[in-house]
Amino acid sequence: MVAALYLAEKYTERESSYPHYITVLNLTDIEFPITFKNISKFERLNMVSINVYGIENKQVLSLWLTDDKKEKHINLLYLQDSHNDNLGHFACIKNLSRLMSSQITRKKNKNFLRSKINDCANRLPSKNDKWLEFGNHCNKERVPFIVYADLECILRKTESEDNALSYVYQRHEALSTGYYVRCAYDDTLSSNSVDEGCIRWFAQQLNDLAHRVKNIISANVPMETLSKQQWEAYCSATRCHICEKPFAPDDTRVRDHCHLTGRYRGPAHSNCNLNYKNSFYIPIVFHNLSSYDAHFIIKEIATAYEGHVV
Structure with a gap:
């Protein structure tokens, strides 16, 4: 010592x-x-x-x-x-x-x-809680809207400056942008478009889409009336269709439905039903974004309208 x-x-x-x-x-x-x-x-x-x-x-x-x-x-x-x-x-x-x-x-x-x-302390699981399990059950549902996009560019020749020993003889220039909006539950809400107006046009299209989708998702469509077969299946159900765990005698059982279509989805625990929410984000799948296309569009998208890009 x-x-x-x-x-x-x-x-x-x-x-x-x-x-x-x-x-x-x-x-x-x-x-x-x-x-x-x-x-x-x-x-x-x-x-x-x-x-x-x-x-x-x-x-x-x-x-x-x-x-x-x-x-x-x-x-x-x-x-x-x-x-x-x-x-x-x-x-x-x-x-x-x-x-x-x-x-x-x-x-x-x-x-x-x-x-x-x-x-730190080692905390070992108990016999009753020894399994890892999936908890984000809302991720089991497809996102209501998703965008697939791509950007095409050309190489534009540039003129050299007088007496310049070296210069950039080509520059990349965005030529056109195309995108496809896919709605998971209603094909009439899906659309696609291509334009040579390019970056500013694409940013405005995303802005308009965000406002349209917000109005659609914010609506709460009432649940459709259950058929006789659906009622019988609901009353005899032994498991929650969301977490897939059995109902305990003291569990509160509810009828889960899609708030966008009103479609009945199945019996569920009350807590599972409350946490089974629709996503309010619109994922954008962009071809080759991180390797090339990002520097053409990120600045315009980030400053064109209120909100944030994740």
Whole structure:
């Protein structure tokens, strides 16, 4: 402990290079030889935090991890006495990375271990909650509207300046833009268009589309009247059609329907039905956007109208 807290500049192997432990450590009510049960008390008395590691089958294992890592932190290695099973020795670990590197990688490069290993806790799932499951059930529905678009360009020759040693002899110029709006539930609301007005025209088209779609999605179409077969299926249903889990005796069961068409979709838990919402975003699938087309259109789209591009 003293060697870790008071580093010696030279002769680190000599006891005389360090202050005597009685003069620098508070050992009130500490029993000797010190055991693991005394570590917490030692930490509080000396305002330090301690991690203890051991070696088993040539693997470094954690034997004690502090609950409150402090500015003064020490890593110790606990070694069992080869002649006495009831006796062990603590040694200061100067470089934990070097000690553990052989079991992490065969390379001789330096390994950086997490310095805040004690600031987190392992929380294991219980027997009743041990499976990962899909929770964003609203993503099971198709988005009401989606746009597929593409941009075509040409190479326009440029004139060189007088006495110029080098110049840009060609520049890319947007020529035309085409897009297709697909409605998932009504083909009459789908459309496509191509125009040579290009970027400004395309930005205005998206603006107009956003306003049209907002008016359509904001409408709440009442649920259609259920047929006899639908009523019978609803009353006899044992599972929610959204989360696909069974209904419990005390669950509130509701009739889920599409607010855009009024179509009955199936029986559902009340909470599932409330969270099963339509998307208010219009995805735009743009061919080769990130590699080329983006610099032609992003500035115009981002500044042409209110709202934001995700």
